[in-house]
Amino acid sequence: MTQTSAKRQPEGAQDADLTSSGLEHKIAEQGMSNGHSKGHSFTNGVATNGHSTSKIAEIDASKLVVHLADPTLREVPDEATACSGLETICTDHMVTCAWTAASGWAAPEVKPYGPLSLMPTASVLHYATECFEGLKCYRGFDGKLRLFRPDLNANRMLMSTLRISLPGFNPKELEKLIATLVALDGPKWLPRSRPGSYLYLRPAIIGTHPQLGVQAPRQALLFITASFMPRMDAPVGGMKLHTSPEDMVRAWVGGFGYAKVGANYGPSLLATQEAKARGFGQILWLYGPQGECTEAGASNFFVVWKAKDTGKIQLVTAPLDDRLILDGVTRRSIVELAKDRLAGEVEVVERKYTIDEVLEADSEGRLVEAFAAGTAYFVCPVSLIHHRGKDVEIPMGKKGDSGEYTAQIKTWLMDIMYGREQHKWGMVIDEDTP
Amino acid sequence: MTQTSAKRQPEGAQDADLTSSGLEHKIAEQGMSNGHSKGHSFTNGVATNGHSTSKIAEIDASKLVVHLADPTLREVPDEATACSGLETICTDHMVTCAWTAASGWAAPEVKPYGPLSLMPTASVLHYATECFEGLKCYRGFDGKLRLFRPDLNANRMLMSTLRISLPGFNPKELEKLIATLVALDGPKWLPRSRPGSYLYLRPAIIGTHPQLGVQAPRQALLFITASFMPRMDAPVGGMKLHTSPEDMVRAWVGGFGYAKVGANYGPSLLATQEAKARGFGQILWLYGPQGECTEAGASNFFVVWKAKDTGKIQLVTAPLDDRLILDGVTRRSIVELAKDRLAGEVEVVERKYTIDEVLEADSEGRLVEAFAAGTAYFVCPVSLIHHRGKDVEIPMGKKGDSGEYTAQIKTWLMDIMYGREQHKWGMVIDEDTP
Numbered sequence: 001m002t003q004t005s006a007k008r009q010p011e012g013a014q015d016a017d018l019t020s021s022g023l024e025h026k027i028a029e030q031g032m033s034n035g036h037s038k039g040h041s042f043t044n045g046v047a048t049n050g051h052s053t054s055k056i057a058e059i060d061a062s063k064l065v066v067h068l069a070d071p072t073l074r075e076v077p078d079e080a081t082a083c084s085g086l087e088t089i090c091t092d093h094m095v096t097c098a099w100t101a102a103s104g105w106a107a108p109e110v111k112p113y114g115p116l117s118l119m120p121t122a123s124v125l126h127y128a129t130e131c132f133e134g135l136k137c138y139r140g141f142d143g144k145l146r147l148f149r150p151d152l153n154a155n156r157m158l159m160s161t162l163r164i165s166l167p168g169f170n171p172k173e174l175e176k177l178i179a180t181l182v183a184l185d186g187p188k189w190l191p192r193s194r195p196g197s198y199l200y201l202r203p204a205i206i207g208t209h210p211q212l213g214v215q216a217p218r219q220a221l222l223f224i225t226a227s228f229m230p231r232m233d234a235p236v237g238g239m240k241l242h243t244s245p246e247d248m249v250r251a252w253v254g255g256f257g258y259a260k261v262g263a264n265y266g267p268s269l270l271a272t273q274e275a276k277a278r279g280f281g282q283i284l285w286l287y288g289p290q291g292e293c294t295e296a297g298a299s300n301f302f303v304v305w306k307a308k309d310t311g312k313i314q315l316v317t318a319p320l321d322d323r324l325i326l327d328g329v330t331r332r333s334i335v336e337l338a339k340d341r342l343a344g345e346v347e348v349v350e351r352k353y354t355i356d357e358v359l360e361a362d363s364e365g366r367l368v369e370a371f372a373a374g375t376a377y378f379v380c381p382v383s384l385i386h387h388r389g390k391d392v393e394i395p396m397g398k399k400g401d402s403g404e405y406t407a408q409i410k411t412w413l414m415d416i417m418y419g420r421e422q423h424k425w426g427m428v429i430d431e432d433t434p
Numbered sequence: 435m436t437q438t439s440a441k442r443q444p445e446g447a448q449d450a451d452l453t454s455s456g457l458e459h460k461i462a463e464q465g466m467s468n469g470h471s472k473g474h475s476f477t478n479g480v481a482t483n484g485h486s487t488s489k490i491a492e493i494d495a496s497k498l499v500v501h502l503a504d505p506t507l508r509e510v511p512d513e514a515t516a517c518s519g520l521e522t523i524c525t526d527h528m529v530t531c532a533w534t535a536a537s538g539w540a541a542p543e544v545k546p547y548g549p550l551s552l553m554p555t556a557s558v559l560h561y562a563t564e565c566f567e568g569l570k571c572y573r574g575f576d577g578k579l580r581l582f583r584p585d586l587n588a589n590r591m592l593m594s595t596l597r598i599s600l601p602g603f604n605p606k607e608l609e610k611l612i613a614t615l616v617a618l619d620g621p622k623w624l625p626r627s628r629p630g631s632y633l634y635l636r637p638a639i640i641g642t643h644p645q646l647g648v649q650a651p652r653q654a655l656l657f658i659t660a661s662f663m664p665r666m667d668a669p670v671g672g673m674k675l676h677t678s679p680e681d682m683v684r685a686w687v688g689g690f691g692y693a694k695v696g697a698n699y700g701p702s703l704l705a706t707q708e709a710k711a712r713g714f715g716q717i718l719w720l721y722g723p724q725g726e727c728t729e730a731g732a733s734n735f736f737v738v739w740k741a742k743d744t745g746k747i748q749l750v751t752a753p754l755d756d757r758l759i760l761d762g763v764t765r766r767s768i769v770e771l772a773k774d775r776l777a778g779e780v781e782v783v784e785r786k787y788t789i790d791e792v793l794e795a796d797s798e799g800r801l802v803e804a805f806a807a808g809t810a811y812f813v814c815p816v817s818l819i820h821h822r823g824k825d826v827e828i829p830m831g832k833k834g835d836s837g838e839y840t841a842q843i844k845t846w847l848m849d850i851m852y853g854r855e856q857h858k859w860g861m862v863i864d865e866d867t868p
Contacts, residue, residue, distance in 0.1 A: 015820070015821070015822045015823060016680040016681070016822065017679055017680065017681050018678070018679035018681070018682060018704075018705040018708045018709060018717075019679055019681040019682040019704050019705045019708070020681055021708050022704040022705055022707055023704065025711065026707075086652060087555070087644045087645055088644060088645045088646045090555065094554060113554070115551040115553050116551070116552050116553070116554055116559075117549040117550070117551055118549060118550050118552055119550070120524070120547070120550055120636075120638070120657050120659050121661070124558070125550075125638060125696075126564065126566050126696055126699070127696050127699035127700045128562035128564065128695075128696030128697045129700045129703070130559055130562065130700070162704075164701060164703070164704075165704050202554075202555075202560075204559060206559050210521045210522060211520060211521055211522045212522045212661060212663065213522075213663075213664075214699055214702075214703070214706075214731070214732050215703065215707075216704075216707050218520060223554050225554050229646065229647075230647075242449070242452070244452070245450050245451055245452035245454075246450040246688065247450070247451050247454055247688060248452060248453040249686060249688035249689055252683060252686045253683075254680065254681060255683055255686070255701070256701045261700065261701065262561050262562030262696070262697070262700070263562045263697035263700055263701050264697075265560070265561035265562060265648055266561045266563045266564070266598050266641075266695065267562070267597070267598065267695065267697050269563070269598070269599035269649065269650045270452075270453050270456040270460075270596075270597060270598075270599050270650075271452040271456055272648075273456055273460075273599060273650050274452045274453070274455050274456035275452060277459065283452075297648070376648075386449070387449070388449050389448075389449060
């Protein structure tokens with residue numbers, strides 16, 4: 001037994017954190033020298049230490065190349081029509097930005113929305129080298145266009161792209177590109193005549209490298225689309241959840257449940273589809289032998305209950321520290337708002353809690369309400385949890401459409417998103433004049 | 435607490451196997467009425483019960499539509515040139531077959547190899563709705579073209595596609611389509627003047643449905659390419675493995691480690707890249723608190739040692755029963771050959787074994803050899819395992835290039851693949867005359 005292998009750190013301790021080390025090295029080699037995400041919790045410990053070791057190009061929104069679509073070619077459908085078909089309706093334009101390991105990021109482009117051309121050997125089609133974000137732009141009741149905390153999405157996308165071995169970038173530049181697309185297509189596709197409406201923005205990065213070996217891609221593409229997305233925050237009778245089966249675990253400690261990578265979604269579809277066929281809206285994903293509640297579908301999950309010991313009202317949600325769940329923008333905003341505005345009335349608790357605790361709270365009459373929270377489902381009241389043959393019915397308020405805390409939190413968020421309340425979280429977009 | 439939710443089975447037991455139930459229902463709805471995979475272990479308990487409930491179309495290789503490429507446009511590079519670039523070189527043609535939930539599979543097509551057109555909203559680019567297979571076709575020393583046990587790949591692909599919520603198909607038809615591509619491009623791209631060579635075949639299915647909701651895709655595409663792939667079975671000095679870090683688990687019980695889906699690959703690249711930067715070839719993936727040895731990179735892993743209790747020579751590899759590892763065709767073939775041809779000399783053992791058992795065997799001088807086994811790496815001798823600061827050197831035979839059992843098994847397999855031994859596992863392909 002001798003030490004022979006090359007280029008290795010001698011310390012045994014180094015062997016236990018290969019993934020973290022890999023992240024650090026990727027950041028260094030991509031020369032991200034501006035410390036943009038330093039100390040930001042979305043990066044989950046990714047250090048951006050300011051030491052640039054390479055001259056390959058960063059994403060630079062100021063180099064944007066614009067190819068405009070003919071705006072008369074497509075009409076804007078009404079919301080119901082747009083969401084009724086089998087295809088997502090996107091706006092006139094998309095943003096793309098190509099990357100190679102040799103040269104870094106090319107100049108970003110605005111171009112007419114249309115298909116991507118990928119070789120059949122492209123990495124993304126075989127190895128799930130892909131990550132994405134989801135956020136919305138809102139047409140305010142004051143006539144203005146807004147994004148909601150896009151910096152959080154941009155920072156999270158940096159963490160996701162590095163976790164899945166795709167290229168890093170400066171999140172501030174991604175924010176600018178998102179804003180550019182909204183400024184360009186917002187006036188037509190989210191007109192002032194539709195206050196209280198939104199478009200869904202989907203930035204994604206995919207590995208385009210056409211080589212079949214299992215390896216980190218050396219070519220990638222960032223693209224951003226803006227599209228209609230149906231409202232899902234108020235299903236009739238509330239959202240009904242089915243707890244996850246024993247033969248399906250969504251994410252696990254040491255895995256990648258905290259990153260917004262494709263690999264968290266495809267494998268969950270089978271059980272979700274089966275739950276939907278049985279009349280449920282989403283799966284409540286449990287973790288571990290104790291059945292810790294983690295996420296509801298692709299959303300974060302909150303319970304309001306009276307604490308067993310003190311009887312105080314608590315807003316409870318799973319913690320981020322073991323990296324099982326997504327650090328949701330809506331989740332984070334709810335936690336922050338509730339701590340600020342419900343102080344003294346409601347305790348906000350981020351901790352592990354099990355399905356048995358929920359069942360016990362129900363049987364003791366301590367369950368107050370529950371909701372799912374995320375960009376797609378926004379704040380969606382949960383009316384029922386089905387677990388191993390038992391139904392837990394959850395109070396849905398006096399009118400039967402939402403618990404009162406759920407409704408209050410939702411109103412606060414909407415007021416910020418749609419400009420009824422001027423707030424630092426609402427980023428106003430200057431629109432291009434058509 | 436009352437029973438209100440719709441269309442639900444009352445039994446609590448049903449709740450624990452949502453994924454299995456989902457598989458059963460998908461098979462039923464896809465009307466796969468021919469029982470093609472019944473009782474086949476690659477389907478991991480997927481029952482094909484012969485009850486067709488639908489009239490949507492199956493893949494039908496007899497409906498193949500052929501659009502030939504101009505064969506004079508591209509020359510066949512030599513193997514070294516073909517494998518030297520950043521892109522995988524494919525042959526003149528590919529096979530594609532489109533599917534929709536409404537109509538089933540369209541007529542398969544042979545067409546010139548070229549890019550795929552996908553909408554930016556395509557499911558595969560966001561949610562990793564993708565699965566694939568890898569197999570090779572071999573130019574035999576007897577001049578014939580052969581596939582090696584393609585039925586196993588086709589059956590496994592059925593299991594993978596259903597696990598990732600993509601459409602099912604009759605594996606026999608997939609086999610025919612693979613054979614068609616080999617028969618068409620084999621004569622030119624794997625000429626008789628290159629006996630002992632191979633091409634790599636890559637069937638894949640992707641979700642093409644252009645809708646951003648997290649849902650099972652209602653449109654999909656099967657495609658098959660044939661390409662060069664470098665030989666990786668004899669790295670100088672043997673393959674060096676680095677055990678997986680504590681911050682990265684490849685697969686987990688209740689997950690999808692047994693299916694050949696993209697979601698198993700992308701997330702593993704980061705740690706693998708870091709290990710390669712430190713001078714190692716692949717990661718030896720450990721599982722659980724005891725550190726069970728599961729896979730080596732994207733290959734199965736075998737150890738030959740003298741048993742602690744009896745002193746007998748054992749060929750040991752991880753078991754399939756907890757669905758952590760891929761049911762490899764090479765793995766299975768090695769197990770079967772060794773049981774048959776090494777009976778009395780070597781015990782073949784499929785069981786859980788830990789890295790500590792390997793370390794102990796090393797320290798007691800009982801470690802005989804080790805190798806990785808899969809289609810890409812074929813049978814690749816392992817010379818070193820690095821674990822938490824310690825190196826375990828593994829004997830590499832008298833000539834230093836391979837242990838003797840490793841070499842023997844490899845020779846047996848090559849003899850079948852390249853027609854030195856006529857064997858039922860070698861499926862001869864009738865070639866099209868150019």
